[in-house]
Amino acid sequence: MTMLRRTLTGLLFATTAVAGLHQPAAAQTGRTAPRAGPVEEIVVTARRREESLQDVPVSVSAFTGETLDLRGVPDITGLQRTTPNMTLQVARGSNSTLIAFIRGVGQQDPLWGFEPGVGLYVDDVYVARPQGAVLDIFDIERIEVLRGPQGTLYGRNTIGGAVKYVTRRIGNESELRLKTNIGTDGQRDLIVSGGLPLVENKLSIGGAFALYTRDGYGENLFSGADHYDKDVGAGRLALELTPTETTFFxxxxxxxxxxSNAKHGHRLTPLPGGSAPVLDDVFDTRAGAGDDNSVKNDGLSLLGEWQATDTITLKSITAYRQGDTDTLIDFDSTPGPILDVPAFYKDDQFSQELQLLYQGAGWQGVFGLYYLDANASGAFDTVLGNLGLTILTAGEVKTESYAAFADVSFDLTDQLSASVGLRYTLDEKEGTVFRANYAGIRSPEFGGIAQPPALIRTDYTNDRDFDEFTPRFSLTWQPTADLTAYASYSRGFKSGGFDMRGDAVLTPNTVNGYDPETVDSYEIGLKGQYFERLTLNLAGFYSKYDGQQITTQVPATSGIASFVDNVGSSEIYGFEAEGNLSVTDALSASFVLGYTHAEFDEFLTYDITTGQFVDVSDQRVFQNTPEWNAAVILTYLHDMGERGSLTFSGSAAFRDDASMFEIPSPLLDQDAYTLFDASIVWTSDDERWRVGLHGRNLTDKEYKVGGYSFPGALYGDSITAFYGPPRTITGTVEVRF
Structure with missing residues (x-):
């Protein structure tokens, strides 16, 4: 972190000096001034080509960078409050690992080798691993949330949907933006961004750099370290080249x-014997496993665009990403090593995508080829202090993925159009898993005594191929320019793999891996704009979910048994509504409503005592899938003429009861709750200055976002929970040159 801080500080001074030599007029600052009145058009790329949000036959929410800035949304998990039927949270026991669910489909387990069910894309580059994927919001153009399977255009692992994080392009004007945030719990942030043309209309350089620091919401009462603190440095640097009018790189x-320090859980039950009672503050812990934690991610990408003709554009996206994580979780959250898990993860990925976009009279389409070469590896100890035993788990998954896809839209009449898409995906995977028992506390891999394993539980390398066709069909009817109705069918696919925790002693079939899962989804929608002041988007959906991959961990006499089942089938249906009303030229109201009914038809799980699969569908529920969620946002703009403008916004976001796991846990599951946020932002008349005050979770509501459940004296009756941020107040100052 020290090296990154020095680099960012140096760039800050260098950029400030350059900006002093290249200060454009205030009108060229590039800020979109806050405004009300008639509803503005938002352009999205949900179908890999630019279209109006109101015209695209996909259930998609779009948030501009300006909107998120005025509301004081700190990172992408804040989108959960104002997006229907979505869970987007920090993973249990982590600071920056992302957990995402849309319409009941996702993946809570962030262990290497497991694939997400909601794809994350940064400037159209797929991010394969969730570590470090809780992206802070700075210097962005917009974020799009695509709901429902996106398997045709976005491929494998988007069976629930996709989140697209789109950064700002530099352009051809000099610009420097400085922003600082000061808030509760010692929050101190610095964000610097800008751009500089090196050759007029040909070559520009720009970037954004941010330092985020915050004391802990709580304290580790055993070590004295901050708990739930933040210590993050992030930066982006870009070079844009436009050698001709038809080419861009x-x-x-x-x-x-x-x-940031390692995040441990809050015990919901006292330690048997009473030596560790339940603490009063949910952000406090007494964990003794340690506080060290480090996550490092970086990536390099090259985008090339060539407008070959008036109707044909060719695009290439080449990218490489890598990540390293060293962390630990004290599952029992006590000073003793009852259930401690130190771990490290490493991953890298190379991807190449080629696209041909056609935009002609009567029909449009995108055709593409995709290749991914990814490696994910890691190791962790499961320290069972009451047994004097440590289980080491280590392994690697190598993935090569190939895909070809096409999606074509064509007019049937002046008002009726159709879209047909198809993607073929082939995944080649090789999994290596090693699991062994060691006597004592920690294995040799994590600093324990050098010794041979007492028992090798799993030791294999295997490979499997998975392939699937994922079609999409839609019909769109536009009776007027302001009304769009559509009906669609889409199929999503997530490939199978190998369980990195698999125990071949307890579950011998683990060496064969697990199978893919698929989602077939049907959707109808209506998007309308009325009287130039109201937009109302409605969608209803029905999904058939087959082969769902469920990770199960259960206590066993020899430790903890883990296995992945393709549990069977389920049905999911629901609806979504999003609207925005400009009540007056100064006052606007937005609302969000989501309903999801998700139920297992069959849930076959492996019983380690009998060695048989049993159907327990009547005892299981969907995790991270509240039945209802809703939000209301009011925004008022007060124009003060030459003294600038004031923007007031307030919101209430409701989230229904939700279960942390498929097996309900009364202690761990979260009851329904509502979060209230408010902001006031002043923007100068020349749009150069902006000062804001943002309050989030104003009623200081305690709510769980994750947890672990390991009952029983052997595991210290360890039922622990992780919580969302408490009430925070943040003041912001931004200046643009």
């Missing part, structure tokens, strides 16, 4: 370093 590099 963008070379981008980004890096994030998270040195």
């Amino acid at each position: 963008r070379l981008s590099y980004d890096r994030t370093e998270d040195g």
